[in-house]
Amino acid sequence: MRAAVPFIAAFLLSGLPAAAQLFDPTVTINDKFSERIDIGISTNEIAISSDFSGADITVFGAIDGADELLLATFAYDIVVSLEGPRISTTVRRKERVAGIWINRHSIRFEPIPASYSMSSTRPLEGIAPMMELASRDIGINNIRLVPTGGIGDGSRVAEFREALRRIKQTGGLYQRDPTGVRFISKALFRASVRLPANIPVGLHEVRAVLYKNGEFVMEKVIPLRVVKTGLEQLIFNYAHSYGLAYGVFAVFLAAVTGWLSSLIFRKD
Amino acid sequence: MTIYLPIAELSVNIFVILGMGAAVGFLSGMFGVGGGFLITPLLIFYNIPPAVAVATGANQVVASSVSGALAHFRRGTLDIKLGVVLLVGGLAGATIGIQIFTMLRRLGQLDLIISLLYVVFLGSVGGLMLWESVNSLRRAAKNQPVSLRKPGQHNWVHRLPFKMRFKRSKLYLSVIPVILLGFSIGILTSVMGVGGGFIMVPAMIYLLRIPTNVVIGTSLFQIIFVTAFTTIVQAATNFTVDIVLAWLLMIAGVIGAQYGVRVGQKMRGEQLRAGLALLVLAVAIRLAFGLVLPPDEVYSVVSGSFGF
Incomplete structure (x- = not known):
């Protein structure tokens, strides 16, 4: 079932100046700490065929300037996620009217990641306070779902949000692996992130976040284009x-x- | 063996699709109908998004009606003049129908309306056909003569103005009911993905009193153009025509139809109509269950500006 990374690396865009700009990594740093996180992927573009049935991509990375003692006591935590292109999304709810099930209510949300696949060194609850994680949209339950347009009295928003997360998860578009990030030597780690079979095409983001004793240290984002062939x-x-x-x-x-x-x- | 449908965006078993096409082709050859009204619900039962099922169904009907109309043209049982008048109404109806289709899709009510229309139309046409054929069968059992058309009898339709002479049909008839009939079938073609023969043929026979021998050829003639028009406009506005799916259905359908025709020639008209009626009713009941039974998941998620 799980294909072992059968990718055809395509470097179609690598020669173009605009592409170079597009594929520049972005970083966010907490100046309080001196540690830095770095990640690398073998290609900026992955091409999948129409019969693609899902696969894992492996992201390698390292913590620069990591304290050996803290490494040994598992004080560093890493969350790696692959986020799909942001698309505005509508959730509809069926209700029974005169014996027939019809779509009665709908709520439209501001663009959300079409897919979200997350790996971490341990379950999110153990990494940092939920408030902190939520402020950075880390974790399926922390992806911001902001309704737009008419939402009525607003009392249904919570149900619709929950339904959206549930449907995304049952469809395989949102998934998590709380032990998917592993240290392979002292400061080197590898993260395996799942690509679902129905992965949307477009510009995705590989995002790695480093935490130290529950405090945010640094975030690095690399764009990754998914194309179908x-x-x-x-x-x-x-x-x-x-x-x-x-x-x-x-x-x-x-x-x-x-x-x-x-x-x-x-x-x- | 699975095949990926590029527009429906899902993988299906190729043999299921070919089997569906062949079975519907067989039935359409046997009963002399286009088969669109069976293909679209079957595709929906097989989890093809209704929007894609409708537009692709229209494309499939083009092939089966071209093949049928050519046969009638050679036999001289096609009234082109009458067909063109029907077509004027048909194209206007299809244009309006596509607007309705796009609007319903945006409102998220397309799936519901498609199912409801199928339940209503298949249910009533199937019911009427069953009633009529059972009566004929009983009359035939008592050795009474069976007649469908009562020539010479006129109704209100024949008192309308703007009359035109249709030589091949040996008729002098107002164009108003012809255009109106074409118009309503045109709307159904674009919203339901059917050729509309299952409504048009009885309407032409019973309402317009058009001779039975030219009815099928003429209705097929106009169905070609209305479904072709619908396919093109659906492809250009809603991007819902799946050419891979349509072609598989066509190939299996035209082959199945040949065998259907042979079987159909050996059976009696009343028996054929009763069989078709039962089939149509079964599809209607299956769709009605889908509307009434509680769904597994009451929520649905649509990405983008609008979708399925």
């Missing part, structure tokens, strides 16, 4: 960019199929 994706792109021509072709194909069949099976 193959004939099916070609058809998808064509259908969305040249809808009219695609439709004409679909009709042409149908007409030819019908005409040929009437020739082949002609009875007279």
Whole structure:
């Protein structure tokens, strides 16, 4: 079931100046500490085929200037996440009206990550106070879900948020692995992050956050583009960019199929 | 063996899709119907998003109606003039229908309306057909003559103005009911993904008194153009035509239809109609259950500006 990282690394964008800017890592540092976290991935773009059934990507990293004693006592914690492109999302709720189940209420949320896959050195509760984690959107339950537009009296927002998180999790788009980050030598670590089978295409972010005794030290974000390859994706792109021509072709194909069949099976 | 459908964005078993196409093709050949009204619900039962099922169903109907209309054209049982008048209404109806489709999709009520329309139309057409065919079967059992059309009898439809002469149908008929019929079928084509033959054929026979021999060819002729138009507009505005899915259905469908025609020729008309009626009712009941039974998950998530 789990394919072991069968990626075709594509370096299509690496030669372009705009791409270089796009793929620059961003960092946030707490000046109180001298430790630094660094991560690396082998490519800025991963190409998946249409029959992709999910895989793990491995992110390697190191803590620079780590205190050996603190390392030995597990004082450092790391959370690595892969966040999908942000898309505005609507949640609808069915209700029974005159015996029939119909969509009655809906709440629209400001753009949220289409997918979110998180690995950490231990369960989040043990890493830092929830307030701190929530302020940085770390963890499935801490992803900010801000309703937009009409929300009625607001009393239903909590239910809708919960439903959104539940559906994202059951669909495999949001997932967590509380032991997915492991130290391989003193300050070197590897994190395995799950790519779900239905991973959305677009610009994702690999985000690594370092905590020391529950305090934020540093965050580093590397962009990662996910593209789909193959004939099916070609058809998808064509259908969305040249809808009219695609439709004409679909009709042409149908007409030819019908005409040929009437020739082949002609009875007279 | 699974195949990935690029527009429906899911993997399906290719043999299930081919089997579905062949079975519906067989039935459509046997009963002389387009099959769109069976394909779309079957695709929905197989978890294809209803929006994709409808648009792809329309595309599939193009192939089966081209094949059928050509056969009727060779036999001379196609009234092109009548077909063109129907088509004028049909294209107008399809244009309005696509607007309705897009609006319903944005409101999140598309799936519900598609299911409701299918339940209402399949339920009533199936019920009427069953009633009519059971009566004919009983009459046939008593050796009474069976007649569908009562020529010479006129109704209110024949007193309307703007009359036109349709030579092949041997009719002098107002264009108003013809255009109106085409218009309503056009709306159904774009919202339900059907050719509409299952409503148009009885309406032409019973309401417009068009001779039975030209009815099927003529309705197929106009279905070609209305479903072609619907396919193109759906592809351009809603991006919901899945060409891979449609082509698999077409190939299996046209082959299945050949065998269906052979079986159909050996059976009696009343028996065929009763069989079709039962099938149509079964699909309607299955869809009705989907509307009434409590869903596993009352919430649904839609990404982007609007979706399925």
